[in-house]
Amino acid sequence: MKPSVVTFEPNGNSCRDCSIRESSVCSALDAAELRQFEHLGRRVQFGPCETVFSEEDIATSYCNVLDGVMRLYKLLPDGRRQIVGFALPGDFLGMNISGRHNFSADAIGSVAVCQFAKAAFGRFIEDRPHLLRRINELAIRELTQAREHMVLLGRRSAEEKVATFLLSWRERLIPLNGPSNTVPLPMSRQDIADYLGLTIETVSRTFTKLERDGVIEIIHGGISLLDPARAEALAAA
Amino acid sequence: MKPSVVTFEPNGNSCRDCSIRESSVCSALDAAELRQFEHLGRRVQFGPCETVFSEEDIATSYCNVLDGVMRLYKLLPDGRRQIVGFALPGDFLGMNISGRHNFSADAIGSVAVCQFAKAAFGRFIEDRPHLLRRINELAIRELTQAREHMVLLGRRSAEEKVATFLLSWRERLIPLNGPSNTVPLPMSRQDIADYLGLTIETVSRTFTKLERDGVIEIIHGGISLLDPARAEALAAA
DNA sequence: CGACACCTTGAATGCGCTCAAGAGGCGTGG
DNA sequence: CCACGCCTCTTGAGCGCATTCAAGGTGTCG
Structure with missing residues (x-):
């Protein structure tokens, strides 16, 4: 800024x-x-x-x-x-x-x-x-x-948005870092919210929910994708 | 289809x-x-x-x-x-x-x-x-x-979406029909809803509200823009 | 250690959605 | 000509998801 x-x-x-x-x-x-x-x-x-x-x-x-x-x-x-x-x-x-x-x-x-x-x-x-x-x-x-x-932005629920984002961000990083289930997230929660058309609170809550459900683990500076298959399912293709 | x-x-x-x-x-x-x-x-x-x-x-x-x-x-x-x-x-x-x-x-x-x-x-x-x-x-x-x-899609309210859509659609038609406040809408309400990331009911309600407020008049096959200035204001540019 | 930024969590609200019914327009066929 | 069916659009009532508002937690850096 x-x-x-x-x-x-x-x-x-x-x-x-x-x-x-x-x-x-x-x-x-x-x-x-x-x-x-x-x-x-x-x-x-x-x-x-x-x-x-x-x-x-x-x-x-x-x-x-x-x-x-x-x-x-x-x-x-x-x-x-x-x-x-x-x-x-x-x-x-x-x-x-x-x-x-x-x-x-x-x-x-x-x-x-x-x-x-x-x-x-x-x-x-x-x-x-x-x-x-x-x-x-x-x-x-x-x-x-x-x-x-x-x-x-127009047709997905909050959970679908977050899951889709994590998967596609992981995908984009492959050419740079190689494939990995550890996904660095250099952007802030607010950035993610503004990317997904959500509020920061909703993003945070959704991350927490995905973690509770065993889909991801929230780590410092990113997430670890524990269950890629379930994440794909939640992303609704 | x-x-x-x-x-x-x-x-x-x-x-x-x-x-x-x-x-x-x-x-x-x-x-x-x-x-x-x-x-x-x-x-x-x-x-x-x-x-x-x-x-x-x-x-x-x-x-x-x-x-x-x-x-x-x-x-x-x-x-x-x-x-x-x-x-x-x-x-x-x-x-x-x-x-x-x-x-x-x-x-x-x-x-x-x-x-x-x-x-x-x-x-x-x-x-x-x-x-x-x-x-x-x-x-x-x-x-x-x-x-x-x-x-x-990500950041506008239903009313802003509809107002923005009507104004930009009118704008796009200028090269074809010349400038006019009569805006033909060949697409269905469902199409408009799916374009704006809303439901058909919300689109319909918003049209009605804009008409009640004197911003537009709903005519057969389109709308007439009665108050372009107010529409611009509602669109939150 | 305190200040600050960022993130998380909780409670309550409200916008847009769902479900449901009704109104209006149009073509078809009697 | 009207009756009928079909489709689109409108309207109403109630709900639920994401938001708003508010507080608390966590990490970092001076």
Whole structure:
């Protein structure tokens, strides 16, 4: 929520060593292109709760999440918040058509991103349709996720929401940490509530209930999934 | 809901005369390209409630909505339905990455679409990055709408949902019918409920309340917006 | 050790849902 | 032309899930 105090270093590291090279937009680029591309991006670091960009801000750059987790959210005039997604390493942010961001983004823990000036990136993409295709692919994937989320928000009960969230969050972490029934939850209960369209109390109560029922165990900084099968059942597919 | 009984005619009409040429994907194409393009598409007609495609179907074609309104929805295993959007003339459907549709689509009234076999369309797009860019633009616009819808589903009250829906539906119809306070609602109350994450009874009650309050008048096949300013206020922007 | 943030728990309220019935519109057929 | 059935929409009554309001617990960091 704080104003974004940005610390950045000229991008000393090469794209070749980038941890998200294969999962990000950049996977569309070959070695030669990557060498050109690496001059466009610069690494920017954000501390916990720092704002990366705000809704309605003019979008001057795209960014690739390198490390950490971000919450992406929209606010109503009276302060109600809906988190529209969490961004993880490899995610690409800043696509829009109005020239302005249509949601806000801030760091949950420490976050590192690779920023690209919009103009330079636009020129780079100009004669590289394979990169454009990759971007399109990411946009469509997000759209698919967004629709799935609409079903959750509009048609699922609190318990189904929480169970679905835990399972899909675990799923999203697999490419990063490998499969595991220990699911870290770097975001706060309030974040989870605002993601699921619930209140913090309901989320807390539902966690407790799932624990009482032996489906999960609440551990520090996350949960442990004790009974994945039952969780799937509760998620109502 | 019925199985789709398709009637089609070889596309005698040329793209030049197409009513949605300027608002659809096709706006990215110049006259010469349009002449090639018109061999790829064929006009297909659907009657009321016929299914255009179903979730999990293999997506063999894209389609441009030419005329009519479609509901796009996802179902939970137990039959709960969430309408993720309504498609209007100019909308482009069929984008996905899995090769399968990730929602179902059926006609509300009579609908005409322009279908493109995926393979041929893919070949056509290959060396036409401007068309790809246009598709990307449409995907991003949908993504923006989807996020707006998430806020509605997760964080708005019934009255706010209905007011927001009426205003945004009116807005969407402007390019088709011009601005007007008479808002046709071709979809059923059940459709509206499933779009807003409410029950049909709540939608009906809320319509009645808005009418009692002098905000709208319920007319046959739609509503008349009597007090747009108050509607905006109720929508909690 | 105290202050603060975050999380949990409890009790009561209320919004939207469920269940149920009634009203209205429309096409069909006598 | 009206009678009838069907479907959609509306309205009412009561309920229940998630919320609100309020307090208490837990962990962290100065």
